[in-house]
Amino acid sequence: MPELPEIESLKRKLASKIIKTRVARITTKRDDLRYPLPIDLAETFRGCSIFAVRRRSKYLLLDFDNAKTLVIHLGMSGRFFFTDPSSVLDKHDHVLIDLEDGRHLRLRDPRRFGMMFFCDTAKLFENRFFNHLGVEPLEPEFSSDYLFGIAKKSSAPIKSLLMNAAHVVGVGNIYANEALYLSGVRPMRLASKITKIEAVRLVENVKKTLAKSILAGGTTFRDYVDSDQKPGLYQVHLHVYGREGEPCLGCQSLIKRVIQVGRSSFYCPKCQR
DNA sequence: AAATGAACCTGTTTGC
DNA sequence: TGCAAACAGGTTCATT
Numbered sequence: 001m002p003e004l005p006e007i008e009s010l011k012r013k014l015a016s017k018i019i020k021t022r023v024a025r026i027t028t029k030r031d032d033l034r035y036p037l038p039i040d041l042a043e044t045f046r047g048c049s050i051f052a053v054r055r056r057s058k059y060l061l062l063d064f065d066n067a068k069t070l071v072i073h074l075g076m077s078g079r080f081f082f083t084d085p086s087s088v089l090d091k092h093d094h095v096l097i098d099l100e101d102g103r104h105l106r107l108r109d110p111r112r113f114g115m116m117f118f119c120d121t122a123k124l125f126e127n128r129f130f131n132h133l134g135v136e137p138l139e140p141e142f143s144s145d146y147l148f149g150i151a152k153k154s155s156a157p158i159k160s161l162l163m164n165a166a167h168v169v170g171v172g173n174i175y176a177n178e179a180l181y182l183s184g185v186r187p188m189r190l191a192s193k194i195t196k197i198e199a200v201r202l203v204e205n206v207k208k209t210l211a212k213s214i215l216a217g218g219t220t221f222r223d224y225v226d227s228d229q230k231p232g233l234y235q236v237h238l239h240v241y242g243r244e245g246e247p248c249l250g251c252q253s254l255i256k257r258v259i260q261v262g263r264s265s266f267y268c269p270k271c272q273r
Numbered sequence: 274a275a276a277t278g279a280a281c282c283t284g285t286t287t288g289c
Numbered sequence: 290t291g292c293a294a295a296c297a298g299g300t301t302c303a304t305t
Contacts, residue, residue, distance in 0.1 A: 002299090034282090075281095075298095076283095076297065077284080110282080111282045111283050112282055112283080113282065154275085154276090164275095173298060174298060262278070263297095264296085
């Protein structure tokens with residue numbers, strides 16, 4: 001489901017609502033997500049207060065005053081939202097969090113590709129989910145020099161490189177497709193054949209696309225909703241994603257779809273070379 | 274060392 | 290209409 005802008009939007013909304021609030025109780029309805037939920041999840045956070053909400057890659061990080069960080073990943077179909085504590089349980093509501101002020105958060109995830117675990121805040125980035133991650137796409141470290149540098153040494157297609165979290169995190173399928181279109185580069189072009197100019201455009205367009213989407217509150221392609229269960233508004237801006245067989249917005253050629261590394265790539269055969 | 278493919282799941286859409 | 294196949298926004302791990 002969610003790509004980086006969705007998690008960033010969620011993070012901002014949550015930060016404004018849950019900092020300095022205390023957890024009354026965590027209830028686990030089902031513990032077999034992508035990885036089993038920690039057995040001591042509830043007792044670890046009972047009575048603890050949240051003092052920061054952060055994001056790294058597509059992971060949502062809740063820092064508590066017990067020196068632990070609760071890590072949440074929404075996988076493909078996850079949602080994390082406020083609801084009435086008495087609202088009817090969906091069969092995919094796996095974790096319920098009651099706050100001391102009476103508010104209630106839920107983790108709902110039909111496909112169960114999501115994750116929830118915790119670790120010591122101080123050692124967070126040492127664990128296997130974080131220790132190999134590359135640069136954040138919206139930070140200055142993700143520059144055209146950086147992209148051009150790794151592209152030269154790569155044997156993979158440019159889209160695979162953009163989606164490889166060891167190089168740059170958070171560029172998922174929608175945004176990779178869109179940034180490639182806006183840069184006039186075909187997804188299957190070998191990264192090593194990218195020119196300096198194209199690297200400049202790609203970096204610019206990755207940043208621009210992500211930033212715009214964050215402003216719009218994330219993309220709702222299918223079923224993303226924010227912490228208040230409201231959809232994102234970015235889908236109106238999609239140029240190629242999900243548009244196979246429809247005319248290119250620039251030249252009217254029909255948008256093509258190919259499968260790369262098991263995922264759909266959409267491109268305009270005329271505008272992208 | 275780096276890159277690909279399989280695996281993890283359920284729900285929805287598409288095609289016969 | 291019904292059923293099966295294809296497809297879905299992610300990530301790790303094993304295997305090239």
